[in-house]
Amino acid sequence: QVQLVESGGGVVQPGRSLRLSCAASGFIFRKYGMHWVRQAPGKGLEWLAITSYAGTDSFYGDSAKGRFTISRDNSKNTLYLQMNSLRHEDTAVYYCAKAKSGADCSSITCPLDYWGQGTLVIVSS
Amino acid sequence: DIQMTQSPSTLSASVGDTVTITCRASQSINIWLAWYQQKPGTAPKALMYKASNLEGGVPSRFSGSGSGTEFTLTISSLQPDDFATYHCQQYHDYPYTFGQGTKLEIK
Numbered sequence: 001q002v003q004l005v006e007s008g009g010g011v012v013q014p015g016r017s018l019r020l021s022c023a024a025s026g027f028i029f030r031k032y033g034m035h036w037v038r039q040a041p042g043k044g045l046e047w048l049a050i051t052s053y054a055g056t057d058s059f060y061g062d063s064a065k066g067r068f069t070i071s072r073d074n075s076k077n078t079l080y081l082q083m084n085s086l087r088h089e090d091t092a093v094y095y096c097a098k099a100k101s102g103a104d105c106s107s108i109t110c111p112l113d114y115w116g117q118g119t120l121v122i123v124s125s
Numbered sequence: 126d127i128q129m130t131q132s133p134s135t136l137s138a139s140v141g142d143t144v145t146i147t148c149r150a151s152q153s154i155n156i157w158l159a160w161y162q163q164k165p166g167t168a169p170k171a172l173m174y175k176a177s178n179l180e181g182g183v184p185s186r187f188s189g190s191g192s193g194t195e196f197t198l199t200i201s202s203l204q205p206d207d208f209a210t211y212h213c214q215q216y217h218d219y220p221y222t223f224g225q226g227t228k229l230e231i232k
Binding site for chain 2: 035037044045047050059061062100104105106108109110111112113114115117118
């Protein structure tokens with residue numbers, strides 16, 4: 001079955017960097033786009049970024065542009081989110097999620113189907 | 126960016142009731158809408174895509190409709206397991222955007 005396991009969260013000071021990882025199993029990782037989504041305490045979901053199945057194309061939400069970088073290593077079945085210049089408002093649970101594919105998608109975009117359990121990032125001095 | 130607005134923000138209902146949640150887009154998104162269910166302290170779970178297609182394993186009491194800018198999620202004959210927060214998301218264009226969520230609580 002599909003499993004996505006995030007790691008790398010923790011407490012970090014403002015201005016510092018953190019890299020999150022998402023280990024994938026139960027599906028052919030290299031064939032699917034992958035997303036990062038976050039949820040601040042008591043708030044709604046915020047989409048951050050997507051990388052294509054090969055890692056050659058990425059798109060970002062406004063909060064992630066310029067500070068966060070999504071990447072993947074298909075040889076390790078692992079997705080990453082590099083977060084730089086962290087701010088208090090980046091405090092959230094960060095989820096990785098798998099994209100659907102094929103006929104379930106529009107011409108350029110696909111919905112999310114499986115989500116990891118999330119990893120908590122707290123930005124605090 | 127496409128703005129997604131859900132209503133109501135909170136909905137109180139009883140087991141056995143039928144409820145409807147509305148999601149409106151700030152511009153047409155065709156049928157490129159997904160719904161997710163989230164219980165406290167857990168990750169979201171995919172319910173529906175392309176506005177009305179159920180994910181595998183989702184009970185048939187869940188149904189979705191709509192196209193363009195207005196969409197609905199209907200849950201018939203509410204079960205105790207259905208009390209959760211529901212999120213809509215457009216995937217018509219980047220950046221993907223979510224509604225603010227609708228919390229379905231027990232009356």
